[in-house]
Amino acid sequence: MTAPLRRSASARRPARILTAAQARGDWDVVVVGAGSAGLVASRTAASLGARTLIIEADRFGGECLYTGCVPSKALIAAAHAAHTARTAHRHGVDVADVAVDFARVMAHVRAAITTIEPVDSPDALVAKGVSVLRGRARLTGPQTLVVDGVEIRFRDAILATGSTAILPDVPGADDVDVLTNDTFWDLDTLPGTLLVQGGGPIGCEIAQAMARLGSRVVLVHRGERLLPREDAAAGDVIRAALEADGVDVRLGTSVERMAAAEHPGSGEATLTDGTSVRFDRTLVAAGRRARVDGLGLDAAGVVVTARGDIAVDDTLATSNPRIRAVGDVTPLPRFTHTAGYFGSVAASNAALGLSRRADGDGVPRVTFTAPEVGAIGVSPDDARTRGWTVVTQAHHDLDRAIADDETTGSTTLVADPRGRLRGALVIGPRAGEVLGELTTAIGAKLTLRDLASTMHAYPTYADGAWNASVQSAQKALSGGAVAFGIRLLRRWHGRRHALPHRSAR
Known part of the structure; x- marks a missing residue:
């Protein structure tokens, strides 16, 4: 069992932005990397009362803010505006001379980053009780690392150094x-x-x-x-x-x-x-590869996979039980929402000595093309090989899609033999939003019948999932023991409440 660390004067002070010399000493939790995973992990650890230090060598916010989710969605928004203007004639609206000023488009992209940036800033972390250190960390032992030549000790550490793009290995x-x-x-x-x-x-x-x-x-x-x-x-x-x-x-x-x-x-x-x-x-x-170069994993006894990711168990612990890893640096699904979720799990385990497991089975994902593609859980192709229920609502029969003239796509639901929703594939506008309800339903182990019996607002793209579940429920009512029971009940009700016999005059 690891002995508690001695508290240095610097660790007892309120959270603030530190130099390496000021960060010298002992910490409950040290987080390396301030992308989505590291930000959530550090805030969670601090909220649980742990003396928490986060170390970042570059920009706070990571890939998602600067090179991933935020800029790409801002670019897509501009592209959608141009496409909508050019194709407005299909709705009886003519837009002449659509012009794209790409420099202004990119200014819009950067403005989105700038607007969100303060949420992930060092000052915002300090306000949440996290101490901040700028610098490049290198592990030097099972519970030590150095920044700018200064040794920092930790009871637990969380590695969240992210990933970097894979470059082509072709001549020229x-x-x-x-x-x-x-x-x-x-x-x-x-x-x-x-x-x-x-x-x-x-x-x-x-x-x-x-x-x-x-x-x-x-x-x-x-x-x-x-x-x-x-x-x-x-x-x-x-x-x-x-x-x-x-x-x-x-x-x-x-x-x-x-x-x-x-x-x-x-x-x-x-x-x-x-x-x-x-x-x-x-x-x-x-694709992308884990960013582990210069991290000193060998010195800390941290093992990597054959692909170069940091290996973790289902509690997010590495081969060194005092060090956990989260986000793109691991083999786990590489999404901002998984990074944040797993960052919270790792931080609570580190701060409180828990063994919470990270559930990676129900991970939703969205590709933000037009139409969008949203998916979670068991795929329809996989479900068919298992003999499970797969039911699809084509969007050319979906009233909202018809009204919007966006009928390309479909909503497909997957249910196991007990009728529980186990997967979904949504292709169409707002697929990511529609996926939210289905993600909740899968997490709550709801059945297709539960979904069918829930009132939905009309007309929405979420009607695709509701209509698909109703379709499945109606099929279940048309045969087997349920259909036999309905016939008996109808016959009994008819006899009990039959109209009085009317005699001929």
């Missing part, structure tokens, strides 16, 4: 200023031709947005369908949507080599199918 790539989702947001000029490498959520979202903003976009993906993590139905719908917006989608191919052109960032890519693409800029969206 080093000669081209290749963009990733970390650097894409520095653009101020709309590329005439944008080559997007990767057909996952990031690649699809940015490809569609940039096409709507006026770029010629070529998207190459080595797989046979887009969004490979989702059902084939989702990939097919998104491919059709991207192509309708002008994206040149090329599946089953990838970049074989690149050559730089005269203008910075431009070049020519030779593809594995023998064709070539001249581009003004190229974006690589081929």
